[in-house]
Amino acid sequence: MKSLLSLLIKGKKLRHPWPTRLLHWSYAPAVLAGILSGFYITRPSRVHGFTNMDSARKTHFIAQYVLISSYLARVYYAYSAKNYREIIPDLKDIVRMPEFLKYQLFLTSKKPKFPKYNPGQKIVYTSFALLIPVQIVTGLGLYVTKRFQKPATLAGGLNPLRKLHYLASVSISALAAGHIYFALTDSLKKLKSIFTGYK
Amino acid sequence: MQGKTNHKLLEQLIPRLLKPRAGESRPPVIWLGTNTCAGDMLSLLNSLDPGYRSLLTDLIDFRYNYLLGTAEGDMATGILDETMAELPGEYILVVEGTIPTRSNGLYCVIGRRNGEPLTALQAVRELGASARYVVAAGTCAAFGGPYAAAPNPSDSKSVQAVLERRVINVPGCPVLPDWLMGTLAHLIRYGEPELDDLNRPKLFYGETIHNLCQRRHYFDNSIFAKKPGDPWCMYKIGCKGPVTFADCPYRQWNSEHLSWPVKANTPCIGCVSPEFPDGDMPFFEHLPDVKLPGIRTTADRIGTITGVITALGISGHMIGSIVTNRLPHTLKKGFSGNGMLQKLLKKLR
Ligand code: HEM
Ligand code: HEM
Ligand code: SF4
Numbered sequence: 072m073k074s075l076l077s078l079l080i081k082g083k084k085l086r087h088p089w090p091t092r093l094l095h096w097s098y099a100p101a102v103l104a105g106i107l108s109g110f111y112i113t114r115p116s117r118v119h120g121f122t123n124m125d126s127a128r129k130t131h132f133i134a135q136y137v138l139i140s141s142y143l144a145r146v147y148y149a150y151s152a153k154n155y156r157e158i159i160p161d162l163k164d165i166v167r168m169p170e171f172l173k174y175q176l177f178l179t180s181k182k183p184k185f186p187k188y189n190p191g192q193k194i195v196y197t198s199f200a201l202l203i204p205v206q207i208v209t210g211l212g213l214y215v216t217k218r219f220q221k222p223a224t225l226a227g228g229l230n231p232l233r234k235l236h237y238l239a240s241v242s243i244s245a246l247a248a249g250h251i252y253f254a255l256t257d258s259l260k261k262l263k264s265i266f267t268g269y270k
Numbered sequence: 271m272q273g274k275t276n277h278k279l280l281e282q283l284i285p286r287l288l289k290p291r292a293g294e295s296r297p298p299v300i301w302l303g304t305n306t307c308a309g310d311m312l313s314l315l316n317s318l319d320p321g322y323r324s325l326l327t328d329l330i331d332f333r334y335n336y337l338l339g340t341a342e343g344d345m346a347t348g349i350l351d352e353t354m355a356e357l358p359g360e361y362i363l364v365v366e367g368t369i370p371t372r373s374n375g376l377y378c379v380i381g382r383r384n385g386e387p388l389t390a391l392q393a394v395r396e397l398g399a400s401a402r403y404v405v406a407a408g409t410c411a412a413f414g415g416p417y418a419a420a421p422n423p424s425d426s427k428s429v430q431a432v433l434e435r436r437v438i439n440v441p442g443c444p445v446l447p448d449w450l451m452g453t454l455a456h457l458i459r460y461g462e463p464e465l466d467d468l469n470r471p472k473l474f475y476g477e478t479i480h481n482l483c484q485r486r487h488y489f490d491n492s493i494f495a496k497k498p499g500d501p502w503c504m505y506k507i508g509c510k511g512p513v514t515f516a517d518c519p520y521r522q523w524n525s526e527h528l529s530w531p532v533k534a535n536t537p538c539i540g541c542v543s544p545e546f547p548d549g550d551m552p553f554f555e556h557l558p559d560v561k562l563p564g565i566r567t568t569a570d571r572i573g574t575i576t577g578v579i580t581a582l583g584i585s586g587h588m589i590g591s592i593v594t595n596r597l598p599h600t601l602k603k604g605f606s607g608n609g610m611l612q613k614l615l616k617k618l619r
Contacts, residue, residue: 113556114570115492115506123492124505177590216478216513220467228545229513230558234569237557241573245580252584256597259604 083269086187086261090148092268097141098203104134105206106244113237135210142203157187159197164190195250202243209236296331297458298353298361300397301407303336304390305378305417305426306367309444310408311337317447318525325451329458333361336380347381347388350397358400362457364450366407368417368426369394377424391432398433403457405438406430407450412439412470413544420548430469438462439469443541448521449474466515468544474521479511479538482519498536498554508554510540 087095108131111119121127149155171190173179183189188196212223212232226232254262264270303311315322326332332339334349341349353361367390370377375391382388398404406429409415418426430437440453453471456463463471480486488494488503495502503509509532518530518538531538539553540546550558557569591597 115494123490125490175587177594177596180594180596213513216515217466217476224468224544227549228543230510230540230543230545230550233513234557234560237569238560238572241576245576248580248584252587256588256591256600258600262604 085268086264086270087268088152089268090144090152091154092265094141094145094148095265098138098145101134101138101141102199102203102243102247104130105138106240106247108134109237109240110244132214135207135214138203139207142207146200158193158200160190160193164193191253192250195246198246199243202239202246205239206236206243209233209239296329297402298333298357299330299364299454300333300350300353300361300401301335301337301364301366302380302390302393302397304365304367304369304380304394304411305424306408306410307416308337308366310366310411310442310450311335313442313444314407314447314450316525317451320451320455325454329455330362336366343381347383350381350393351383354397354400359402361401362403362405362454363394363397363401364405364407364454365394365398365411365429368410368414369429369432370424370426371432372423372425377426394429394432398429398435398437403438403462404429404433404435405440405450405453405457407440408445409441409443409541409546412437412441413468413546415441415443416547437469438465438471440474441470441542441544442516443546446474446516446518446521446523447525470515470542474517475515475542477515477517479514479516479518479532480509482517483511483532484519485532495535501535504532504535504537506556507537508539508552508556509537510543510550510553511538513550514538514540514543516542 107119108121108127111121111127112124112131115121115124115127119127121130149158167183167185168190170183171185174182175191209226209232212219212226213229213236216223216229223229223232226235254265260270301311314325317325320328333353334346339346367378369375369390371391375389376387378390379387380390380393406412410417410426411429414426414428414431418428428437430439438453438457440449442449449471452473453463456471456473463473466472466475468475480489483489483503485503489505493502494506495504496506498504498507504511511532519532522528522530522533537553540550543550545558547553552559552568555568555570559566560569560572588597591600
């Protein structure tokens with residue numbers, strides 16, 4: 072099967088195996104839907120693409136199930152396929168950070184090469200991996216308010232929990248905007264690879 | 271029509287529920303006022319059905335009440351000692367207000383004993399130890415509330431924070447008369463009511479205001495009040511109904527169950543929540559303020575600033591990429607002869 076595939080797409084390197092792609096296109100729309108409906112919930116206005124609270128909340132709640140399941144699946148996959156090493160920044164990334172920043176700040180035209188992801192990508196993906204659980208935990212506290220009364224007091228109550236959920240969404244939105252910008256402009260081959268798997 | 275019958279039924283039931291049954295006596299109650307505005311006692315006096323008189327004659331035996339007691343000085347304080355010595359495990363202790371803990375509690379002295387000041391801290395600890403039940407009346411006693419708000423110079427705490435045993439919390443700023451009257455009646459006639467995770471009786475604090483609100487359909491359809499006084503959903507002007515557990519929407523206030531904040535066209539301020547008021551201010555904003563070292567700002571502003579920085583960063587980088595010819599190069603390379611798209615197009619042709 073594998074050889075058949077590589078025969079079909081000759082000379083192409085597999086960059087994203089199917090689970091990564093499948094899961095990316097599960098959590099990415101869920102996060103985007105969560106951002107849009109979430110910002111409508113915090114400040115209802117047609118700017119966010121919804122006309123009423125009912126539809127925004129339904130969207131948010133459907134997105135949350137997709138996000139929770141795809142996140143858990145991605146963590147399991149990262150663990151079983153050991154590809155979390157590609158995502159979590161290591162010592163080498165810190166050492167090569169200045170080189171990377173120099174290029175991104177247009178101080179040199181030499182584009183540094185990295186094994187898979189550059190340090191910027193790694194930081195963004197790791198931040199997603201840390202912020203989404205914050206979103207899930209605070210979101211569940213707001214969703215199942217009665218069941219999680221006790222844990223909500225750890226955050227100081229439901230009002231501070233709401234604030235935490237909001238502040239985490241602001242961070243996720245900023246990171247997602249940056250990620251999408253770089254995904255669309257850094258390399259079209261890499262962009263293609265998140266759809267087809269091959270660069 | 272149905273409401274009318276229900277009302278009649280209640281009229282018949284309440285006296286039966288309250289009247290002591292044969293062989294039952296009215297349990298002694300001690301009501302301490304610590305650091306408080308007296309709002310909860312005043313609120314209770316507004317109870318209509320049953321009223322204060324019925325409370326005294328049918329339900330409880332008021333041994334001590336900081337506001338309405340006629341005894342003064344040693345005579346008043348003596349009753350506390352007497353009750354503790356003679357009726358341990360029988361009396362109900364109700365505390366209204368926070369307990370200051372700084373300087374051994376000297377910031378609230380409720381009387382003198384043997385010439386020494388008797389602090390609220392001491393009184394609550396001693397009386398609490400041998401009471402049958404301890405009830406915290408109002409948000410200050412239950413969770414700290416306004417009297418423990420920042421900067422809290424007297425280091426005031428809730429009743430639960432100074433007692434080892436379970437305290438039944440009946441918060442509200444002030445407490446709704448029914449909540450307290452109902453809790454007392456339940457304790458006396460049926461024992462401890464079912465409590466939630468914050469030790470509030472589920473009978474009164476079991477559902478969010480938002481889920482009981484008469485204006486919920488305005489919320490679902492996004493018909494919002496723009497200012498206090500508008501007759502729509504108060505969400506956009508800071509209504510804390512979605513994160514507040516209480517039955518105000520159907521029980522309502524003013525003794526005759528006439529009205530409640532949203533019905534009076536003003537948002538719920540979440541007064542029964544443990545974080546009230548520091549953790550849910552400003553009352554007319556949707557989200558509480560963000561406190562960073564040295565700065566206090568609205569959550570909205572943090573969102574706006576982050577949005578602006580992100581937009582500036584991305585557009586700056588994009589301009590850089592265009593000026594240095596990086597972006598045009600990337601795009602050209604992507605769509606050039608060895609690009610996938612090109613190949614696909616060729617194949618299609
Ligand atoms: C990346 C993902 C997410 C983003 C960006 C996001 C964003 C937001 C925002 C901005 C709000 C408005 C908060 C407010 O002002 O009160 C909100 C509300 C909420 N979110 Fe999320 N959220 C996300 C994921 C989740 C998840 C995973 C859950 C559940 C497990 C969840 C549950 C909720 C609930 C219950 C509310 C309150 C809705 C209401 O008031 O009716 N969210 N979200
Ligand atoms: C329409 C929007 C999006 C596009 C076009 C997009 C595009 C891409 C591309 C091209 C890659 C591969 C980068 C490479 O191979 O170097 C990638 C990876 C990734 N993206 Fe997105 N993305 C989008 C939205 C999102 C969102 C909203 C999230 C938020 C959680 C996200 C999270 C990730 C993660 C975690 C990876 C690493 C994948 C892995 O190794 O498993 N993406 N994305
Ligand atoms: S007025 Fe308040 S409690 Fe009522 S529906 Fe609106 S947000 Fe909810």
